[in-house]
Amino acid sequence: MGKVLSMRDAIARLVHDGETLYAAGFTHLIPxxxxxxxxxxxxxxxxxxxxxxxxxYDQMIAAGCARKVVFSWAGNPxxxxxxxxxxxxxxxxxxLEEYTHFGMLARLYAGAAGLPFMPVRTNVGSDLPAHNPHxxxxxxxxxxxxxxxxxxxxxxxxxxxxxRADADGNAQTWGIIGEQxxxxxxxDRVIVVAEEIVDPEVIRADPNRTLLPDFKVDxxxxxxxxxxxxxxxxxxxxDAEAYREWDRASSTVEGTDRYLREWVYELPDRAAYVQKLGxxxxxxxxxxxxxxxxxxxxxxx
Amino acid sequence: xxDPAAHDPPDGWSLDDLMIVAAARLLAGAxxxxxxxxxxxxxxxxxxxxxxxxxxxxxxxxxxxxxxxxLPVSIGDPALVTRAQCVLxxxxxxxxxxxxxxxxxxxxxxxxxxxxxxxxxxxxxxxxHPTVRLAGSGGAxxxxxxxxxxxxLARHERRRFPERVDFVTSPGYLSGRAExxxxxxxxxxxxxxxDLAILRFDDGTGEMYLETVHPGVTVEKVRHExxxxxxxxxxxxxxxxxxxxxxAAELQALSRLRTSRSS
Numbered sequence: 001m002g003k004v005l006s007m008r009d010a011i012a013r014l015v016h017d018g019e020t021l022y023a024a025g026f027t028h029l030i031p032x033x034x035x036x037x038x039x040x041x042x043x044x045x046x047x048x049x050x051x052x053x054x055x056x057y058d059q060m061i062a063a064g065c066a067r068k069v070v071f072s073w074a075g076n077p078x079x080x081x082x083x084x085x086x087x088x089x090x091x092x093x094x095x096l097e098e099y100t101h102f103g104m105l106a107r108l109y110a111g112a113a114g115l116p117f118m119p120v121r122t123n124v125g126s127d128l129p130a131h132n133p134h135x136x137x138x139x140x141x142x143x144x145x146x147x148x149x150x151x152x153x154x155x156x157x158x159x160x161x162x163x164r165a166d167a168d169g170n171a172q173t174w175g176i177i178g179e180q181x182x183x184x185x186x187x188d189r190v191i192v193v194a195e196e197i198v199d200p201e202v203i204r205a206d207p208n209r210t211l212l213p214d215f216k217v218d219x220x221x222x223x224x225x226x227x228x229x230x231x232x233x234x235x236x237x238x239d240a241e242a243y244r245e246w247d248r249a250s251s252t253v254e255g256t257d258r259y260l261r262e263w264v265y266e267l268p269d270r271a272a273y274v275q276k277l278g279x280x281x282x283x284x285x286x287x288x289x290x291x292x293x294x295x296x297x298x299x300x301x
Numbered sequence: 302x303x304d305p306a307a308h309d310p311p312d313g314w315s316l317d318d319l320m321i322v323a324a325a326r327l328l329a330g331a332x333x334x335x336x337x338x339x340x341x342x343x344x345x346x347x348x349x350x351x352x353x354x355x356x357x358x359x360x361x362x363x364x365x366x367x368x369x370x371x372l373p374v375s376i377g378d379p380a381l382v383t384r385a386q387c388v389l390x391x392x393x394x395x396x397x398x399x400x401x402x403x404x405x406x407x408x409x410x411x412x413x414x415x416x417x418x419x420x421x422x423x424x425x426x427x428x429x430h431p432t433v434r435l436a437g438s439g440g441a442x443x444x445x446x447x448x449x450x451x452x453x454l455a456r457h458e459r460r461r462f463p464e465r466v467d468f469v470t471s472p473g474y475l476s477g478r479a480e481x482x483x484x485x486x487x488x489x490x491x492x493x494x495x496d497l498a499i500l501r502f503d504d505g506t507g508e509m510y511l512e513t514v515h516p517g518v519t520v521e522k523v524r525h526e527x528x529x530x531x532x533x534x535x536x537x538x539x540x541x542x543x544x545x546x547x548x549a550a551e552l553q554a555l556s557r558l559r560t561s562r563s564s
Contacts, residue, residue, distance in 0.1 A: 026362050026391060027377020051391075052439075073439030077338065077375035081436065089434040098423075101361060101440040102395045109392050121400050122443035124484050125472030131428045145485065175382045176362045178391050233379050240374055290383060 002167025003220045004197065007270060010219040011037045014189050018067075019156035020047040022108075022187060023056055026178030027077060028233060029161040030056050031193050033226035033270040039063040040264060049155060051104045051179060055229070055246050058082040059264070061094065062256045068095035070153070072104045079243055083250040098132055103150045108179055110152035111186030123148040158187030161227045162211060163235065164202065165194035169217025172209040175233025184212050193221045195232055206295075225274045225282070236285040314547050316496040318555060319515050322547040324408075324454055324494040325352055331406045333357045335399065335444050338376050340454045341408040343558065344494075346372060351554045359398065361440040363389045372562040395440065399447050406491075407448030409441050411455045413466045416529050417507050418473025418490030420445060420453060421466035428468060438470050445471035450491035457495035457526045464529040474507030481507065498523045499544055503535045510535040513542040 005013070015021065015038055023031050035056045038046075048057045049070040054077070060066055062084035069085065076082050088094040099107065106118035119138065129135040129148070137146045160180050162173040171192045173180070184190045192212065197220070203210060229242030249259035267273050274282070321344045328334055328348035336345040336358055346369065349356050358367045362377040366386030373381050382388055389398070398404065412435055413421035422441060426432030445451050451473075455461055473490045474481045481489055489507065493500040499513045510532040511523055520541055524531050534540045547555070 027375055028362075028379070071437070073437050074434075075338070075436035075439075077377065081434075086434050090431055092430070098437055100438040100442040101391070102400075102443040105392045105395055120443070122446050125446065125469065125475055125481070125486060126438070126442045127428070127469045128423075128438065128442070174388075175379060176364065176377055176388060178362065178377075181390060182392055231379055233382055237379060238374065287379070 003169050003214075003217060004167050005219045005221060007033055007037045007193070007221045007223055010034075010191050010221050011041055014191055014219055015043060015157055017043055018045040020049060020154070022049045022153075022155040022158045022183045024050075024158060024160050024178065024180045024183035025227070025230065026051065026176055027054075027238075028176040028178065028231060029173065029180070029227050030054055030230035031159045031161040031226065032056055032228060032230065033223045033273070034159045034191065034193055034221070035060055036264045036270070036273070038065060039260070049153060051101050052077070053082060053085055055082070055243065058085050058246070058250065059260065061085050061088055062250065063260055063264070066094060068097065070097040070099070072099045072101045076243060076247055078240070079247050083247070084256055097134065098128065099135070099150060100126070100128065103135065104153070105179055105182065107150045107153035108182035108186045110150070111154045112182045113185075115152060117149045117151050119147040119149050121148070153186055155183070155187040157189040157191065158183045159191045159193065160184050160212065161193045161232075163194070163232060164196040164198045165192050165220050166198055166200040166203050166214070167220060168200065168214035169212065169220050170200065170203045170210055170214045171212040171217065172203060172206070173211050174209060177211060181211055184216055189218045190216055191219045191221060192217050193223050193226045195224055195226065195235055197222045223270050225277075226270055228274075228277070234287065234289070236282070237287055239281075239285055314552055316515055316518070318552065319544060319547055320454065320494055320496045321347060321555060322551045323499055323515075323544055324452060325551070327452055327492055327494070328356055328406060328408070329353050331356055333359055333404055334406045334408050335359045335361065335404045335448060336376065337407070337409040337441060337444065338439065339410040341410055342373060342376065344454065345408055346558055347551070347555055350558065351551055359394070359404065361391065361394065361444075363391050363394045365389065365394075365398070370561070372558050374562065395443060399443060402447075404444070404448040405450070407444035407451040409444060409451060409453050409471065411453050411461075413461050413463060414453060414455050414493060415462070415466045415473070416464050416509055417475060417477060418451075418453065418493065418502055418509060419466050419469045419475060420471040420473060421468045423468045423470045425467055441471040445473065445490075446486055447488070449488050451489065452491055453493045455493060455495050457497040457523065459526050459528050462527045474502065478505070478507035497526065501536070503532070508532065511541050512536075513544040515544045516546050
């Protein structure tokens with residue numbers, strides 16, 4: 001069936017020790033199910049790139065998967081800090097490469113577009129370039145003065161969570177699409193995780209909604225609720241309680257380990273995680289529906 | 302945080318409320334506002350409901366013209382998308398909308414803010430060996446660099462208002478307006494709103510000065526909580542006014558917003 005794999009097989013085949021990973025999604029569509037499977041399979045030495053490491057990387061850092069983090073905002077949105085990442089940063093036990101959001105986005109754009117770097121009108125006046133030698137300046141060859149530049153970011157593998165995909169990997173999503181398209185095109189291998197697998201005709205009925213064409217996708221994983229505790233626009237809301245629960249649990253190393261045992265190691269897969277969450281909690285996360293007006297593409301026979 | 306009990310006026314509102322309200326009032330004439338994470342989100346949504354219904358709220362997540370029915374818990378909340386006018390990829394938002402010159406007000410929060418409006422949200426202590434590691438820039442550096450003006454929210458405590466920040470995450474006037482101009486940046490900080498006062502920046506030097514104190518707050522208190530000899534009323538001959546207290550309508554809207562927050 002096309003490129004459809006189980007999450008276990010997709011991670012086993014496409015994510016290897018020591019590689020550079022970009023798990024995409026800005027607040028929205030964060031691929032937690034994939035991260036938990038990476039933790040269960042015990043990957044080590046990963047270079048984790050993400051504008052906002054969020055809980056997904058905090059948990060991978062806590063589980064010992066990461067050697068280095070490349071990022072631009074390391075908070076727990078609406079709550080505070082990422083405690084295990086902060087502990088690692090303050091102890092100096094993890095390598096950091098820090099940019100601004102615009103810097104990270106421009107790096108992905110360059111990586112996706114096959115360019116060596118991108119000029120950006122930021123960084124100047126900030127202390128960041130003094131601590132990150134990869135942020136440099138060039139002279140505008142057309143006479144516009146000096147410009148800050150950031151290097152292209154290329155990842156070995158990107159993981160992209162979407163609303164729906166067909167079995168070949170044509171992937172559609174809506175709501176905040178963040179840096180997902182750039183991240184996919186900036187990676188050598190792409191895993192698409194979809195809430196729903198649909199017939200190719202569903203994709204072709206609305207091509208403007210397509211984030212990625214299938215030739216950029218190596219594996220498709222069908223994983224309902226795979227972005228929990230982040231959200232999927234229109235399908236389920238962000239589980240704010242889960243974000244708070246991680247904040248409380250991760251305030252100690254013991255609590256962190258207990259949480260990872262309970263929600264990752266002792267569960268075989270995402271289906272078991274969803275079952276553990278329970279129907280009542282899941283129902284409470286479903287928004288009332290609100291549909292857009294269908295558009296007319298026309299037939300040109 | 303300042304001890305709220307010691308300063309809260311008795312008639313049903315707090316200095317925290319006034320901080321949000323005073324910041325929202327400053328958006329009365331704004332056309333487009335790029336809303337940063339934290340308290341600016343609350344103040345910007347209050348401004349849209351009370352002071353400036355036509356303000357276009359823009360979020361770095363790519364959302365333009367947000368009209369959230371609930372208070373968004375983060376700048377990437379799904380409530381921002383539903384009934385928004387436009388959602389862009391983030392690279393388009395940062396490149397075309399912000400760098401392209403379409404942001405009137407950048408609305409930010411600072412952990413540390415200094416005499417010339419430079420903001421630190423990266424690290425307390427040295428970068429390589431931090432005492433406290435903070436979240437970092439996110440989009441704040443480019444917002445502070447590229448918006449036509451910046452409004453900053455912060456708690457007014459001496460340790461948060463040093464003469465010079467430990468780390469410049471987001472440039473204000475650096476060492477003064479002349480330096481900001483020299484490195485090619487337009488715009489700059491317009492006001493700092495705290496739980497004690499409203500502060501502005503000298504038209505010539507770019508140094509922060511005290512414009513108004515909130516009701517019940519003394520000038521001495523503000524000076525005590527500021528890490529350099531704070532100048533007074535640069536545009537009013539040294540006179541410091543009083544911030545008008547929140548109105549009933551402002552307080553009601555603020556209360557409704559807070560209770561609309563998702564669980």
